[in-house]
Amino acid sequence: MKNVSVLTALTAAWILGSGMAWADATPLVNTQWIKGNACQPGVVILDIRNQLDGHSKIDYLRGHIPCAVYSDYSKDGWRTKVNNIPGMLPPAKDMEKLIGSLGISNNDHVVIYSAGLNGLDMGSATRVYWTFKVLGHDNVSILDGGYAAYADEKGNKIETGANTPKPASFTAQLRKDMIPGEADVAQALKEGVVMVDNRPNDQFLGVNRSVPAVKRNGTLPGAKNLPESWLTDNNTGSFRSPAELKALYKEAGVPVTGKEINFCNTGHWASLGWFVSSELLGNKSAKVYDGSMSQWSANASLPMVQKVKAE
Numbered sequence: 001m002k003n004v005s006v007l008t009a010l011t012a013a014w015i016l017g018s019g020m021a022w023a024d025a026t027p028l029v030n031t032q033w034i035k036g037n038a039c040q041p042g043v044v045i046l047d048i049r050n051q052l053d054g055h056s057k058i059d060y061l062r063g064h065i066p067c068a069v070y071s072d073y074s075k076d077g078w079r080t081k082v083n084n085i086p087g088m089l090p091p092a093k094d095m096e097k098l099i100g101s102l103g104i105s106n107n108d109h110v111v112i113y114s115a116g117l118n119g120l121d122m123g124s125a126t127r128v129y130w131t132f133k134v135l136g137h138d139n140v141s142i143l144d145g146g147y148a149a150y151a152d153e154k155g156n157k158i159e160t161g162a163n164t165p166k167p168a169s170f171t172a173q174l175r176k177d178m179i180p181g182e183a184d185v186a187q188a189l190k191e192g193v194v195m196v197d198n199r200p201n202d203q204f205l206g207v208n209r210s211v212p213a214v215k216r217n218g219t220l221p222g223a224k225n226l227p228e229s230w231l232t233d234n235n236t237g238s239f240r241s242p243a244e245l246k247a248l249y250k251e252a253g254v255p256v257t258g259k260e261i262n263f264c265n266t267g268h269w270a271s272l273g274w275f276v277s278s279e280l281l282g283n284k285s286a287k288v289y290d291g292s293m294s295q296w297s298a299n300a301s302l303p304m305v306q307k308v309k310a311e
Contacts, residue, residue: 103165116146
């Protein structure tokens with residue numbers, strides 16, 4: 001019994017000790033937090049730099065945050081095509097395999113970083129963050145400012161080469177309520193739920209389309225436009241302060257409480273809008289329409305509004 005008690009005490013101490021590594025983690029962490037916790041047990045730093053920000057695994061090998069593991073957001077299966085709709089959330093079993101292969105278990109705290117260049121590439125981080133949340137994993141954060149914020153600070157250690165993770169077991173607990181489908185969005189429109197279009201203004205107005213999968217110009221009826229470039233400071237990789245964000249939401253006519261559905265073309269920019277609403281401003285009623293305009297515009301029976309028609 002004595003040996004069992006000692007073992008139990010040691011186990012509890014290890015859990016408490018490892019837990020302390022990320023007990024103070026928030027949805028958004030800074031470089032100081034990273035420097036204090038990057039190589040601690042129970043913390044996995046995930047580098048997802050990819051072609052959207054002009055990077056690849058080569059850049060990871062040339063330099064990354066110590067102990068970080070790498071996964072290419074654009075190529076490794078974080079998103080997939082479903083019924084010809086690109087960029088959708090893959091099946092839970094596929095995500096379990098991917099996440100486990102990165103050495104991430106249900107007990108780990110994951111900190112995600114992208115390049116940190118602008119709102120577009122921070123959308124990679126928020127999309128992966130949202131994916132973890134949908135899969136039932138709440139122990140997740142994003143590095144504010146991405147890799148650029150860390151690398152630009154003098155004296156920060158840069159590691160080269162690859163860290164090969166030891167495969168782990170990850171089990172998803174899918175939160176279906178976080179992923180409204182086409183029918184759910186149609187019903188929400190009828191109920192007057194706030195629809196937030198996180199695309200650039202020209203796409204919201206219907207002047208342009210940037211994604212081939214989007215078949216019609218325009219936006220959802222009654223939608224508010226809150227472009228992704230507004231959400232980070234001067235469209236960099238650092239998020240604006242809550243006070244600034246609230247002012248921008250007010251300007252865009254978007255409440256900071258109540259039901260909200262964020263959408264864009266493929267659910268990438270929408271994840272950025274959702275992250276700000278849900279995780280930074282505390283609106284837990286915000287959701288992401290995964291199919292976004294790629295799915296919605298393909299169904300000719302569903303309503304859209306083109307505010308400006310280019311000649």
